[in-house]
Amino acid sequence: xxxxxxxxxxxxxxxxxxxxxxxxxxxxxxxxxxxxxxxxxxxxxxxxxxxxxxxxxxxxxxxxxxxxxxxxxxxxxxxxxxxxxxxxxxxxxxxxxxxxxxxxxxxxxxxxxxxxxxxxxxxxxxxxxxxxxxxxxxxxxxxxxxxxxxxxxx
Numbered sequence: 001x002x003x004x005x006x007x008x009x010x011x012x013x014x015x016x017x018x019x020x021x022x023x024x025x026x027x028x029x030x031x032x033x034x035x036x037x038x039x040x041x042x043x044x045x046x047x048x049x050x051x052x053x054x055x056x057x058x059x060x061x062x063x064x065x066x067x068x069x070x071x072x073x074x075x076x077x078x079x080x081x082x083x084x085x086x087x088x089x090x091x092x093x094x095x096x097x098x099x100x101x102x103x104x105x106x107x108x109x110x111x112x113x114x115x116x117x118x119x120x121x122x123x124x125x126x127x128x129x130x131x132x133x134x135x136x137x138x139x140x141x142x143x144x145x146x147x148x149x150x151x152x153x154x
Contacts, residue, residue, distance in 0.1 A: 011122040012141040012152075014073075015111040019134045021055045021072050024111065027132045028070060032125065034059045036070050043071065043154055045100040052077030052100030056154070067116040073102045073109045102151050106141070114152060 017024050025036045042053035057070040077100045082093050101107055113129075115122070122140045129138040143149050 009118070010114055010116045010143065010152075011118045012143050013113040013115070013122060013126055013129065013138055014106060014109040014141050015113060015129065015138045016108065016136040017110050017134055018136075021057070021070075021111070024132075024134065025057045025070055027134060028113070028129070029059075031128050031132050032068075034061065034068055036068060043102065045075075045077075045102060045151075047077040047079055047098050047100045050077045050079030050098070052098075054100070054102055061119075064119040065117050066119050069114040069116070071102055071112045071114065073106060073112050075100055103146060103148050105147055112141075112152075 015024070019027075022038065025038070028034070029036050036057040036059045039056045039058060042055055045052050045054060052075050054072040054075050056072070059068040060066075061068070076097050078095045078097055099107075102112065103109065106112075113125075115125070118125075126138050126140055129135055143152070146152075
Protein backbone atom coordinates (compact mmCIF):
# COMPACT_ATOMS: atom_id res chain seq x y z
CA UNK A 1 0.00 0.00 0.00
CA UNK A 2 1.39 3.37 -0.95
CA UNK A 3 1.18 6.19 1.56
CA UNK A 4 -0.39 9.30 0.19
CA UNK A 5 0.92 12.66 1.22
CA UNK A 6 -1.41 15.56 1.58
CA UNK A 7 0.04 18.55 -0.19
CA UNK A 8 -1.37 21.98 0.25
CA UNK A 9 -1.42 24.08 -2.86
CA UNK A 10 -0.36 27.61 -2.10
CA UNK A 11 0.66 30.71 -4.00
CA UNK A 12 2.93 33.56 -2.95
CA UNK A 13 2.73 37.20 -3.88
CA UNK A 14 5.61 39.54 -3.06
CA UNK A 15 4.60 43.09 -2.12
CA UNK A 16 6.78 46.20 -2.03
CA UNK A 17 5.34 49.03 0.08
CA UNK A 18 6.58 51.56 2.63
CA UNK A 19 3.31 51.44 4.61
CA UNK A 20 3.10 49.97 8.09
CA UNK A 21 1.73 46.43 8.18
CA UNK A 22 -1.64 47.29 9.74
CA UNK A 23 -2.34 50.08 7.23
CA UNK A 24 -1.44 47.90 4.26
CA UNK A 25 -3.57 45.05 5.65
CA UNK A 26 -6.50 47.50 5.76
CA UNK A 27 -6.05 48.45 2.09
CA UNK A 28 -5.64 44.79 1.07
CA UNK A 29 -8.84 43.92 2.96
CA UNK A 30 -10.69 46.67 1.16
CA UNK A 31 -9.35 45.81 -2.31
CA UNK A 32 -9.61 42.00 -2.12
CA UNK A 33 -12.77 41.97 0.04
CA UNK A 34 -11.21 39.78 2.73
CA UNK A 35 -10.86 40.23 6.50
CA UNK A 36 -7.20 39.92 7.48
CA UNK A 37 -6.77 40.07 11.27
CA UNK A 38 -3.52 40.45 13.18
CA UNK A 39 -2.24 37.40 15.05
CA UNK A 40 -1.33 37.76 18.70
CA UNK A 41 1.82 35.74 18.06
CA UNK A 42 4.49 37.11 15.75
CA UNK A 43 6.89 34.92 13.79
CA UNK A 44 10.32 34.63 15.42
CA UNK A 45 13.33 34.72 13.11
CA UNK A 46 16.84 34.01 14.36
CA UNK A 47 19.59 36.52 13.69
CA UNK A 48 23.26 36.50 14.59
CA UNK A 49 23.12 36.61 18.39
CA UNK A 50 19.47 37.60 18.62
CA UNK A 51 15.97 37.18 17.34
CA UNK A 52 13.60 39.40 15.39
CA UNK A 53 9.84 39.30 15.15
CA UNK A 54 7.70 39.54 12.03
CA UNK A 55 4.01 40.41 12.15
CA UNK A 56 1.37 38.15 10.66
CA UNK A 57 -2.24 38.70 9.61
CA UNK A 58 -4.60 35.98 8.43
CA UNK A 59 -8.10 35.29 7.19
CA UNK A 60 -9.75 31.91 6.66
CA UNK A 61 -12.46 31.90 4.02
CA UNK A 62 -14.52 28.83 4.91
CA UNK A 63 -16.74 29.22 1.83
CA UNK A 64 -13.82 28.63 -0.55
CA UNK A 65 -11.56 26.76 1.93
CA UNK A 66 -8.86 29.39 1.34
CA UNK A 67 -6.42 30.62 3.98
CA UNK A 68 -4.91 34.08 3.40
CA UNK A 69 -1.75 34.98 5.33
CA UNK A 70 -0.13 38.41 5.09
CA UNK A 71 3.40 38.36 6.55
CA UNK A 72 6.04 40.97 7.13
CA UNK A 73 9.18 39.84 5.26
CA UNK A 74 11.73 42.06 6.99
CA UNK A 75 12.23 43.82 10.29
CA UNK A 76 14.97 45.03 12.61
CA UNK A 77 16.40 42.93 15.43
CA UNK A 78 18.57 44.08 18.30
CA UNK A 79 21.52 41.86 19.13
CA UNK A 80 23.85 42.08 22.08
CA UNK A 81 27.49 42.53 21.06
CA UNK A 82 30.46 42.15 23.37
CA UNK A 83 33.60 44.08 22.68
CA UNK A 84 36.56 42.42 24.38
CA UNK A 85 39.28 45.04 24.10
CA UNK A 86 41.73 43.23 26.31
CA UNK A 87 42.08 46.38 28.37
CA UNK A 88 42.40 46.75 32.11
CA UNK A 89 38.73 47.68 32.40
CA UNK A 90 37.43 44.50 30.78
CA UNK A 91 34.95 44.06 28.01
CA UNK A 92 32.04 46.29 27.11
CA UNK A 93 28.65 45.27 25.82
CA UNK A 94 26.43 47.19 23.44
CA UNK A 95 23.39 46.50 21.32
CA UNK A 96 23.50 46.57 17.56
CA UNK A 97 20.69 46.46 15.05
CA UNK A 98 20.52 44.00 12.20
CA UNK A 99 17.88 43.07 9.63
CA UNK A 100 15.97 39.79 9.81
CA UNK A 101 14.06 38.27 6.89
CA UNK A 102 11.41 35.61 6.54
CA UNK A 103 12.72 34.89 3.03
CA UNK A 104 16.39 35.98 2.99
CA UNK A 105 16.72 35.51 -0.77
CA UNK A 106 14.05 38.21 -1.22
CA UNK A 107 15.58 41.00 0.86
CA UNK A 108 13.93 43.83 -1.08
CA UNK A 109 10.41 42.46 -0.55
CA UNK A 110 8.54 44.14 2.31
CA UNK A 111 5.57 41.76 2.65
CA UNK A 112 4.45 38.32 1.49
CA UNK A 113 0.85 37.33 0.79
CA UNK A 114 0.50 33.55 1.05
CA UNK A 115 -2.72 32.01 -0.23
CA UNK A 116 -3.42 28.36 0.66
CA UNK A 117 -5.84 26.60 -1.73
CA UNK A 118 -6.34 29.68 -3.88
CA UNK A 119 -9.74 29.92 -5.54
CA UNK A 120 -8.63 32.92 -7.63
CA UNK A 121 -5.91 33.20 -10.26
CA UNK A 122 -2.81 34.77 -8.62
CA UNK A 123 -2.30 37.13 -11.57
CA UNK A 124 -5.79 38.56 -11.00
CA UNK A 125 -4.84 39.16 -7.36
CA UNK A 126 -1.60 40.87 -8.41
CA UNK A 127 -3.54 43.12 -10.78
CA UNK A 128 -5.94 44.08 -8.00
CA UNK A 129 -3.10 44.68 -5.52
CA UNK A 130 -1.39 46.96 -8.02
CA UNK A 131 -4.56 49.05 -7.88
CA UNK A 132 -3.65 50.05 -4.31
CA UNK A 133 -1.74 53.30 -4.67
CA UNK A 134 0.45 52.56 -1.63
CA UNK A 135 1.89 49.41 -3.23
CA UNK A 136 4.99 50.14 -5.30
CA UNK A 137 4.92 46.75 -6.99
CA UNK A 138 3.57 43.23 -6.49
CA UNK A 139 4.27 40.00 -8.32
CA UNK A 140 3.78 36.24 -8.04
CA UNK A 141 6.67 34.20 -6.65
CA UNK A 142 7.44 30.58 -7.54
CA UNK A 143 7.83 29.02 -4.09
CA UNK A 144 9.45 25.90 -5.59
CA UNK A 145 12.57 27.98 -6.35
CA UNK A 146 12.92 29.36 -2.81
CA UNK A 147 15.68 27.99 -0.60
CA UNK A 148 13.94 29.12 2.59
CA UNK A 149 10.42 27.87 1.80
CA UNK A 150 10.37 26.02 5.13
CA UNK A 151 10.11 29.45 6.78
CA UNK A 152 6.59 29.61 5.35
CA UNK A 153 5.41 26.76 7.60
CA UNK A 154 3.80 28.20 10.73
